[in-house]
Amino acid sequence: xxxxxxxxxxxxxxxxxxxxxxxxxxxxxxxxxxxxxxxxxxxxxxxxxxxxxxxxxxxxxxxxxxxxxxxxxxxxxxxxxxxxxxxxxxxxxxxxxxxxxxxxxxxxxxxxxxxxxxxxxxxxxxxxxxxxxxxxxxxxx
Numbered sequence: 001x002x003x004x005x006x007x008x009x010x011x012x013x014x015x016x017x018x019x020x021x022x023x024x025x026x027x028x029x030x031x032x033x034x035x036x037x038x039x040x041x042x043x044x045x046x047x048x049x050x051x052x053x054x055x056x057x058x059x060x061x062x063x064x065x066x067x068x069x070x071x072x073x074x075x076x077x078x079x080x081x082x083x084x085x086x087x088x089x090x091x092x093x094x095x096x097x098x099x100x101x102x103x104x105x106x107x108x109x110x111x112x113x114x115x116x117x118x119x120x121x122x123x124x125x126x127x128x129x130x131x132x133x134x135x136x137x138x139x140x141x
Contacts, residue, residue: 018104043072045072045081052064055097063136072128
């Protein structure tokens with residue numbers, strides 16, 4: 001009876017959280033909630049598909065069909081960046097036309113393309129901040 005009473009006391013008092021780690025779960029839940037609040041302001045801007053010829057190597061021509069999504073940190077910036085789409089597409093095409101097939105092979109190549117596009121778009125739309133450039137489609141023929 002004493003043991004049952006002691007167990008009930010632990011579960012019905014503030015000691016329960018300290019003994020069973022509930023306070024850590026609450027802290028984790030608060031961090032997740034803050035993270036979700038931050039995500040609510042994120043906006044995605046779809047860029048038009050691009051179809052271009054990559055730089056020819058040994059007279060071998062390759063065509064790239066790609067589509068990208070720009071992830072903006074603030075939703076209020078979407079309209080401004082949308083007006084800059086022609087300049088962004090120009091930057092995309094200028095950069096992508098200089099690539100060879102070997103430059104974009106594998107995950108390392110795609111990550112390099114993603115970072116370069118992010119840098120170019122960030123410089124173009126500054127002071128607006130973008131989180132990243134997402135690759136929706138990337139086909140080489």
